[in-house]
Amino acid sequence: MSPLGRVAYNNSYQKSLDMAPFEALYGRPCRTPLNWSEPGERVTFGLDLVIQAEEQVKFIHDNLKRAQSRQKSYSDKRRRPLVFEKDDHVYLRVSPMKGVHQFGVKGKLAPRYVGPFKITEQCGPVAYRLELPPHLAAVHDMFHVSQLKKLPEEVIDTSQIQIQPDLTYEEKPIKVLDQKQRSTRRTINFYKVQWSNHSEEEATWEQEQFLRTKYP
Incomplete structure (x- = not known):
């Protein structure tokens, strides 16, 4: 410019x-x-x-x-405004602790949804109160409409993961599917990792150093 x-x-x-x-x-x-x-x-x-x-x-x-x-x-x-009614059932978006910046990219590990939960109250034009189960008592029960979804495909059973009060959960590597090396001035090892709560198709390539540091 x-x-x-x-x-x-x-x-x-x-x-x-x-x-x-x-x-x-x-x-x-x-x-x-x-x-x-x-x-x-x-x-x-x-x-x-x-x-x-x-x-x-x-x-x-x-x-x-x-x-x-x-x-x-x-x-x-x-833009299509999302509107829900009282007593509707919706899913709630949660994000892996590893970071939405990576998991939100198409082809990577995408954010997941938990639920469904019942809407008990509409709090203004873009916020809703949900009826949460006892094990999510630490989570504030009012959510922006952008965090809600009617029929998501990427649903996780809440009993399978530990949801934090900030609506994050921890992802862990469960299987190494492949490996490769990349050489510039030094050789770097990469591993194709399948993560918990995700299929093999969603596996990502990670540096060996990252995996050893984060998941010793």
Whole structure:
């Protein structure tokens, strides 16, 4: 992005911030070429330079607004609001302690769901209270709609895993399916590992050092 492009972006109103990024960072609006029209500024910078810079910044700013509008339109078309009713039964998403950043990637170990649980109350437009079993008493019983799912395919019986209060559970390697080596300046051993609560098709390649450190 050009310098003027960055200026225009950093001084464009962002709905999520309710202000421009520059103002959020520094606590005041930025002086941009648009401010050069103030009395005395045109003499300092020269009329042609001021007009040219103003036109460029306005052009970039307008393009950014149009792009943001298009992105919002595309996002709104794809977004389908989830709505549940009282007494509906839903599944609750849980994440392996190893990290959602890896398990959430398609083809890797995906987040799993436990349940089903009964909805006892709708708490606002996007939150629901669930009827949880006694062994999940440490878990807060109100959940955002994004954590709920009606008919997931990746369900785990809650009796098989230890759910933590933060809705995570521990994954453990149960079988090594294959191995390979990768050589650069040194040789690194990799093992194809099947994890607990997952099929062989979801096995991942892990470095030997990671496995020895994490699972001695």
